[in-house]
Every structure is written in C-alpha cells, then in structure tokens.
Amino acid sequence: MYFIQHIESITHQDSFQKENLWSILKPLEADHALISPDYKTYIPAAALRRLSTILRMGIAASKACQEKVALEFDSISVGTGLGCLTDTEKFLVTINTVSGDILSPTAFIQSTHNTISGQISLDLKNHAYNMTHTQNAVSFEVALMDAMLCVDEGKKSVLAGAADEAIPFLDRLRGSLIETTHPFTSGATFAVISSDKNQSIAHIRACQVIFSGDNPEAAVSAFLKARQTELTDSDLILEAGEQFASFGAKHHHFLDYSGYYQSASAFALHLAHDWFLENPEAKNALIINNQETGKLGLTLVSRNEA
C-alpha cells in the first residue's frame, strides 16, 4: 500500500500549507499569478537570490513535507516536463550575446532537470536514492511509479513530486509544441508516500502510463478493471479535459484550477487526496491525465479503510 503521509503544493491557487484545497480553490482569475510562500522560511536569503521559481518551489514544498513526517526521506523521485526553463533560456541568451571567454556558469549549472532533486538533497543533506524523470505530460506519473517501486522495495519515507515553471517564451509555442487553451502557469506538488498507514487518510492504489492511447476509454476501463473497479465506482474524476465528463461521477477539469504545466497532474493528486477530507462518503478518485494526445497517465486514489 502506498499511503500518502503528507502533500504540499505551490501553485496559482493559494494552496501552500492548506488543510483542504477545496476550501480555497477557485477558477483562475484574469490576473492570476503564482502564489509564493515566504521562501525565506525555507531557503537562506543568499541562496534564494540565485534560485529560479522552479527551484524555489521544489525546495520549499519538499522541506514543508519533511517537516511533517518523522522519518528522513529514504528516496526522492521528481518529475518535470520541461525542467528549469528560466535558467535554460538565460544561458541560451548568455551564449548568444556575451562575447569573450568568461561566461557566468550559474544559469548553466541550474539548467539541468535534476537541479530540482539535487537541490532538495543538498538542502536536506539527504544521501538517499535521488531520481529525476522527464516524460512530457506524464512526467509526474513516471516519477510516482518509481516512488511506488521504492515503497515495494521496502523504503519507508519516499518523497515523490513534480515541478514545472512557465516562461513567457512558451506562449510562442502554443499550437506547435503545446496544444492547450489554458494559460501557462507554474506549479509544484510534493508528497510523502509510505507503506505505513500512520495518520494518512488516503492511498494511491495504482498508477500507470500508456503510450498507445488511441482509445482512451478502453485504456481507462482496462486500468480500472485490473484493480477490480470501474468508472462508475469513481466518486471523483479529475481529468485534463472533458472527455470523461459524462461518466456519472463528480468531474473536474483540473487545468481549470492549476492552469497548464506539464506536471499539473501532481496537483490533481493533491486535489484527490483532499477530496476525501471534503466528502466523508467518497471512496475512489481517478485522475485521468490526457493532456497530450495518444498518451495517458492514470492514477487511482482511494480512501483508507477505517
């Protein structure tokens, strides 16, 4: 069993360190922006200055998780769709505009995808397994699957999360690289998963990625059937679209709340978790991540038995 011990999100919602996301959730307003915590609580001021949004979010959300669980993380698995875009673009500008032999290395150093997980390990002085996955819109799911594998292997306090950041340049790629009508946003969600139930209220029953997704309905049914359940058993469907809106259960298009970033399905996991706080009768929540055509990330979350 993969019990969710704690979960934190930093998004365009006022989501950080909230008891229940559903009580603060609202559709994105025209002037929406990332709602950042006071990062100084988590990151020394000197370090903070050189850290991009994605790194700040990743470190703050992970540290907030570590504070809430007794055990030091014995495994860290992070997903990111496009990685550290701010520093990548900054370094691209540098190499195209700065002449001479002296280039500042900071942006380059912080441009690699695993700067997020690396900074988390550095900040927490954590020597455990440390992995970074990137698979476009299912980056969170592949990271979560690794985290669940770590639990299967006996790890007791596994950090699983995802982060992505928006840069203005992305707007130019709407319709070529990225098909979405949602605004580009930034966000990070980190959760601690363990085989010990402790005080948790919900667990992840299964997570799967599917790349032969020409028939999403059949794929979703097969995924659920393998877990002895079906679509009509889902009390909540969180989808990156409306294709499954008519399947009876309560349905939300999660990008309406998070805006678009590749790993936004991690925020959907947080929404699913808190749904059980909000709805005492609810038992199952299904996340259908169909952000990208032909690709599916499916995550089934269930309330713990009393």
Place this chain on the structure above:
Amino acid sequence: MRIYVTGYGVISSIGENVEETLISLRSEKTGIRQGQKTYTERFKVGEIRWSNDELVERFSLTQHASRTALLGMIAAKEAFKGHELLADVKTGLISGTSVGGMDVSEIAYKDFLNGETDDLNVYRNHPSGTTSEQIAKELGIDGYVNTISTACSSAANSMMLGARMLLNGQLDRAVVGGTDGLSQFTISGFRSLMIFDDEWCRPFDETRKGLNLGEGAGFLVLETEETIQKTGKKPLAVLSGWSNASDAYHQTASSPEGLGATLSMKGALSIAGLKPEDIDYINAHGTATPNNDLSESHGIKNVFGNTVPPFSSTKAYTGHTLAASGGIEAVFGILALNNGSLLPNLNFSQAIEETGLTPVKNYSEGNDVKHILSNSFGFGGNNSTIILSKV
C-alpha cells in the same frame, strides 16, 4: 532472479557499432580530435563525424529529429536488432539524456534572438522526453516509455530503473541506456565551468587539467529469465548490481572524501551480493577533472581498501559523453567481460600524488574478468554504480 543483458548497441567517436568499438578499444585508438563544428573547433572533442541528415541516411532512420534522438535510435536499434515485439512480452524503453533536443532548438532560438523567423516546429524536438518517444517509435515500442535526466549518471540510472521494473514484474523486457548529442549549449556550459582541458584529457593523472566532451549513445536490452524462455535470446551478460546515492555536497563539485561515490559502489555490491574482492575491473567515471578523479579515487579506496582491482577511465577514448556515458561504458564492460579485457586509461603517466592509484595502462585480453563495476556520477551529486557479471 537474474537480469540478463540480451542485446547491446553503441555509437561514439570510436565506432558506429559494437564491432568497430571493440577494434578501437583493442588498438588503443582515441576518437577525440580537434572539433569540426563552428562551436567545437576550438576544443578537442569526441565528435561523431556525420551531420544529422547524414545520420538519418546512413543508418536508414525513419524520422528526422535532434542529434540526441538520432544517436539514441542508432544505438537502440543495434541493441534491439534480432529482437521481436511480442504480445506477451511487455517491453519498455528508458533512455537517459541531459540536453534532449537542444542541438536543434538552440539554432531556432538563436534565430529568434536575432529577430529572424524561427521555425516553431523545431521546438517539438526539444523536450528530453520527446527524444525517448522518438527512439521508442523507431523500435516500435509503445508500452512504457520514460526518460531519466540526472545529468552524467542518466544512462546508469536508466539501466537501474529497467532492472528494478523487471524484478518487480512491471516489465518483461527493457531497452535501457542513454544518449546525448553535442550542442553549443553544452560546450559553452562546460566552458563556463572552466573544466576543459585544451589538450587530450588525462584521467587519474597528477597533471590532469579537465575533460574533453564527447557525444554518442549506448543501449542494452534487459530480460528476465522467464522472458528469455519466450524470446530464446542468448544472454551476453548479467546486470547484477546497481545503486544510486546522493553526495549532497555541492551542485557541481564532488565531496573531497567521495561519500556519494562510496555509497553508490557499496550499494551496488550489496544488491549483487558481492564482496569488493570479487570485482575484477572498475570502469571509473574518471572525467579527468581535478575534482572528480580525486574524489572518485578516495571513494574507490574507501570501498576497496588497499587492494584496488584493475581500474581505468575510458573517457580518454570517447570524451565525456554525459548522459550517454553510462550506456556506452556498459557496452565496453560487456566487451571486457566476454573478451577477458582490461581497458586502458589512455594518456596516463603519473599517479595522483595524494592517492597513488595507477590505472590500467595497456589493453590486454584473456584475463579472468567475472565482475565489472562501472561508475557514473552527475551534477547535483547524483552518484550511480552498476555491476555487470559474466553469464
């Protein structure tokens, strides 16, 4: 349960396939030379001579893509040659890359910066995840696809994840490895870190000044015992151990005492159920930077004490191929196991004073090589070790 290697493929500056690679290793011939591209011409690099278009034609690839994806397709195709897609063999692909499609997107972005029209479709090739999807498509794999991006340990981590997913029953067969094409972004990045050697790199040498970059890809096919019964494949080697640990010391530098390296080597030995004295050869990460080689030497001494087995870095053959290095060096490792080879650390003359370790200096065959340990260390203190064993 054992994890078998049933296929391997490689491309780097020392060869376009396994056979050519072995010839170069045997003849102690480096692939590093003065760069041929505008952004490499000032440096010594392990460049593959063909342009992207030439690679597509030469290797009969079905897709035009970034250099990282193309090199990955070439090595993965060689590894998967003779393997069939079977309905009852769940096959996944896990590839490691550090820069993904940067070699093509950086050209479009430069046009954009210069106020010229950039081809927006080029950016489709940029995401690292896309490079793996393109490689998977080239092989016809549409099951699980994933990309590991932990800088220079990416390929090692892909192999490790593949093995773990096989053991866990999530996959029956996995094509695993890594790929990185050279880009101006990478060249400038390492230049900004001031860790290039203008001469040929000298891993583990007292006079080492820094690294030479390279490019390439290396892939393995992993299968369980049960899968082999179905596929009838003959195992080339056993992937017997793996481990990843975090150095948690500095974003780019390694800890002086080699803590992360020590943890990853010990972890891999533990998974393999082997003792340090069982290791017959170490293929070190050995980038030839002053920091890495000293830290890794300390790590090796921490694990192996005063009886360090024959070891070497093959980076002086290929240059540092970043996310591909673990995959390329795994192929070297399998060649060493099956030929009883000890691979030389080219350009070595003088041991590091502080550690006194002398690597293998000349190529030899016919040695008793049963277990090989291979290190890959990346930015962010990401330290990985795999162990390959004779079948």
